[in-house]
Amino acid sequence: MAHLASRRTRALALPVGLALVASLGFLPAASATAAPTGAPATATPRTDGPKLSYVVNTGSGRAAVQQVEKAVKQAGGTVVISYDQIGVIVAHSQNPAFGETIRRVRGVQSAGATRTNPIVPQATKNVGALAQPLTEAQATAAAARSTGEEDPLEPLQWSLPAIKADKAHQKSLGSKKVTVAVIDTGVDDTHPDLAPNFDRDASVNCASGAPDTTAGAWRPAAGENPHGTHVAGIVAAAKNGYGITGVAPGVKVAGIKVSTPSSYFYTEAVVCGFVWAAEHGVDVTNNSYYTDPWQFACKNDPDQGALVESLTRAVKYAERKGTVNVAAAGNARHDLSRTIEDRTSPNDGERLIRTIDPRVCPDIPPMLPGVVTVSATGAEGIKSSFSNYGKGVIDVAAPGGDVPGYQTPEPPAVEGLILSTLPGGRFGYEAGTSMASPHVAGVVALIKSRHPHASPAAVKVLLGLQADAKACGAPYDYNDDGVIDAVCEGGKSYNGFYGAGLVDALDAVRR
Numbered sequence: 001m002a003h004l005a006s007r008r009t010r011a012l013a014l015p016v017g018l019a020l021v022a023s024l025g026f027l028p029a030a031s032a033t034a035a036p037t038g039a040p041a042t043a044t045p046r047t048d049g050p051k052l053s054y055v056v057n058t059g060s061g062r063a064a065v066q067q068v069e070k071a072v073k074q075a076g077g078t079v080v081i082s083y084d085q086i087g088v089i090v091a092h093s094q095n096p097a098f099g100e101t102i103r104r105v106r107g108v109q110s111a112g113a114t115r116t117n118p119i120v121p122q123a124t125k126n127v128g129a130l131a132q133p134l135t136e137a138q139a140t141a142a143a144a145r146s147t148g149e150e151d152p153l154e155p156l157q158w159s160l161p162a163i164k165a166d167k168a169h170q171k172s173l174g175s176k177k178v179t180v181a182v183i184d185t186g187v188d189d190t191h192p193d194l195a196p197n198f199d200r201d202a203s204v205n206c207a208s209g210a211p212d213t214t215a216g217a218w219r220p221a222a223g224e225n226p227h228g229t230h231v232a233g234i235v236a237a238a239k240n241g242y243g244i245t246g247v248a249p250g251v252k253v254a255g256i257k258v259s260t261p262s263s264y265f266y267t268e269a270v271v272c273g274f275v276w277a278a279e280h281g282v283d284v285t286n287n288s289y290y291t292d293p294w295q296f297a298c299k300n301d302p303d304q305g306a307l308v309e310s311l312t313r314a315v316k317y318a319e320r321k322g323t324v325n326v327a328a329a330g331n332a333r334h335d336l337s338r339t340i341e342d343r344t345s346p347n348d349g350e351r352l353i354r355t356i357d358p359r360v361c362p363d364i365p366p367m368l369p370g371v372v373t374v375s376a377t378g379a380e381g382i383k384s385s386f387s388n389y390g391k392g393v394i395d396v397a398a399p400g401g402d403v404p405g406y407q408t409p410e411p412p413a414v415e416g417l418i419l420s421t422l423p424g425g426r427f428g429y430e431a432g433t434s435m436a437s438p439h440v441a442g443v444v445a446l447i448k449s450r451h452p453h454a455s456p457a458a459v460k461v462l463l464g465l466q467a468d469a470k471a472c473g474a475p476y477d478y479n480d481d482g483v484i485d486a487v488c489e490g491g492k493s494y495n496g497f498y499g500a501g502l503v504d505a506l507d508a509v510r511r
Contacts, residue, residue, distance in 0.1 A: 011432035045076025049096035112306030159399035173250030175449035184228030186220035187255025202254035209268030233421030247442025274314035288434035327366035328433035336390035376400025378407025391496035398439035401431030467501035
């Protein structure tokens, strides 16, 4: 079985069955009564509350942002960084009324706390079990099946032929001029299968909300979650006679670290990640997580709505700069097109039972406008038992594996999970929509290699047109207990399980 330390990334932790690997936080309640627009910030702010982080959304441009920066300071806040390009200020404050106060200020369009727990100095800690490592016996079996054209562990990668990536590699490995940024828990660029393709100039640590370009800051520290390194290998592990092969082994891969050592993905960090990608020549971002603290952030809540707004701006900015953004749909078996009972929020306080409409309370970033949303399939080609789905939400599908006992492939790849790189030169298995999304990011990179001048909109159209349409199939009873576990709506050309279909790497390089 596959193990993953993070509770927030979109791979599965499966020590005793299926678990949703995500986490949420609780935001302070907002005032029910809005103050008049243009009201001044208080002259005597309190400073006796917990130190929290906020995003403050303003008009774009330096003049508009600068005006609000002054108000942030007057309200007892400290500006961490301002993204003038999109009108987002990241601020810290110990004023318990900071959010309510700053929302009254003229020029502030929305503002919200990004967490509940006080900001504390981060220290590396062991956050749980790692991915299931590759065994020596599995490696030996793979090497025995490998041909001269394959990397030694490629026979264990059932997902490559599932999307015709093995055939695509005979025509093209992708262009070194294309970069895919893995916005995640960090990427170990010293791994022998990642080092040849790593783009250091496009890599950064954004965990604080401000870019840290210190050499190696993008790497996961010892004991931190290996998730980002695993994702990076799926995208672009080099075809170099060693280890595994990525979907697009000829493109560049960058690491944009946005998580804390405990694997929280806060809004300010993710905003930083998208803006950094936009301004550093990134062609594709992969996003195999959702943004803390809420699994579904409600736009009609003052705090949560501000988080949605900040990320919407950052995602749109990246796309305007030429970036295609790809994201995992999640592992909770939710139909994202219908009302959902959310029992997982918040994770750092007393959990609430909320009935939400995803159209009002989207999962961010996968449900933001323009983002390519990816569901997962297993080795038998049907929706993974854990994968979220939904007509009108899912764009395409890709291999993400399945829980042990379901959808087992032919030997030697008998695990049914996804094999990829782990920190320290290792390899291991994980499963989840986290693993499906980088398969799509890799295919997008191949399309961009074939059509270097195509806009993000055009690339997304090609992605859908080149996908292999897949009908809903028989009633979905993944465990054969006589109970229908999910309902697939739509026809063969588009439906809620597979979107436009399973991505096709071969068509990506020849059309």
